[in-house]
Amino acid sequence: EVQLVETGGGLIQPGGSLRLSCAASGFTVSSNYMSWVRQAPGKGLEWVSILYSGGFTYYADSVEGRFTISRDNSKNTLYLQMNSLRAEDTALYYCARDMGRAVAGSFDYWGQGTLVTVSS
Amino acid sequence: DIQMTQSPSSLSASVGDRVTITCQASQDITNYLNWYQQKPGKAPKLLIYDASNLQTGVPSRFSGSGSGTDFTFTISSLQPEDIATYYCQQYDSFPYTFGQGTNLDIK
Numbered sequence: 231e232v233q234l235v236e237t238g239g240g241l242i243q244p245g246g247s248l249r250l251s252c253a254a255s256g257f258t259v260s261s262n263y264m265s266w267v268r269q270a271p272g273k274g275l276e277w278v279s280i281l282y283s284g285g286f287t288y289y290a291d292s293v294e295g296r297f298t299i300s301r302d303n304s305k306n307t308l309y310l311q312m313n314s315l316r317a318e319d320t321a322l323y324y325c326a327r328d329m330g331r332a333v334a335g336s337f338d339y340w341g342q343g344t345l346v347t348v349s350s
Numbered sequence: 351d352i353q354m355t356q357s358p359s360s361l362s363a364s365v366g367d368r369v370t371i372t373c374q375a376s377q378d379i380t381n382y383l384n385w386y387q388q389k390p391g392k393a394p395k396l397l398i399y400d401a402s403n404l405q406t407g408v409p410s411r412f413s414g415s416g417s418g419t420d421f422t423f424t425i426s427s428l429q430p431e432d433i434a435t436y437y438c439q440q441y442d443s444f445p446y447t448f449g450q451g452t453n454l455d456i457k
Contacts, residue, residue: 265446267394275386275394275437277446290445291351324393335441336384338405340393 232256232339234325239344246315250344252308252325260303263328265337266310268321268346278323279310280334292318315348322346352376352440356449362457369425371452373438378418382442385414385423388451389434397436398423430456 238250250266266278279289279299287299298311308325322345326337353376363369373383385398396405398414401421411426425432433456438449 274451275388275439275448277439277448280444280446288444329396329399333382333441335382335439335446336396336399337386337394338396340395342393 232327234327234339234341236323236325236341236344239323239346241347241349242315243350244316244348246348247311247313248315248346250310250312250323250325250346252310252341254306254308254327257327259301259306259308262330263334264299264301264308265326265328266299266308267324267326267337267340268319269324269343270318270321273321276321280328281308282334312346315346317348320346320348351445352379352443352447354438354440354447354449356436356438356452358452359450360453360455362455363428364457365428365430367428369428369432369454371423371436371438371454373416373421373423373449375419375421375440375442379440379442381417382440383414383416383421384439384441385412386437386439387432387434388437394437428454428456 233255235253265280281299296314322343324343327339329336329338355374381401383401386394388394402414435451
């Protein structure tokens with residue numbers, strides 16, 4: 231059974247750093263495209279970043295240069311390193327698995343999310 | 351960035367009704383469009399991919415159509431468990447973008 235479990239969220243001051251983890255089971259992270267998607271409280275969905283199986287990465291403009299997506303194959307875990315955090319980064323952060331087709335961008339499994347609150 | 355405009359933003363309908371939501375892209379995205387359902391407190395669930403393909407395990411009352419810039423999502427006969435927020439999402443180009451969502455409830 232495919233499962234994604236995010237951890238690492240919490241309350242952090244503006245300018246601080248946080249690393250989110252997404253532990254996967256039931257499939258191999260390194261063989262799939264993986265994304266982070268966030269949702270500010272009471273708001274819609276915003277795609278954040280993608281990591282291709284081949285290592286290619288892409289970021290939303292709002293996080294480019296501040297966030298880094300990566301994975302640890304030995305732990306079958308996806309990460310999101312978030313630096314220089316701002317109040318507008320406050321959101322529930324989901325990791326999501328791509329469907330596994332040649333065309334990326336369709337997320338068939340999602341974690342339950344981890345909440346990041348940026349506030350002084 | 352490609353802007354995705356959903357309408358309506360909210361919708362009330364009765365059980366058994368046919369429900370339609372539209373999504374318009376700011377530029378041609380061919381058929382690179384998904385529809386997701388999100389229930390309160392839950393993660394989104396993929397319902398439709400490639401604009402019209404039903405994801406495995408999703409009831410056949412859900413359907414999608416369209417190509418280019420104009421897309422439609424339909425529930426043929428609304429059920430109580432369909433109460434949720436629905437989002438369209440394009441994956442034609444980065445950054446992937448979502449519509450603002452349609453809140454669907456029972457009248």
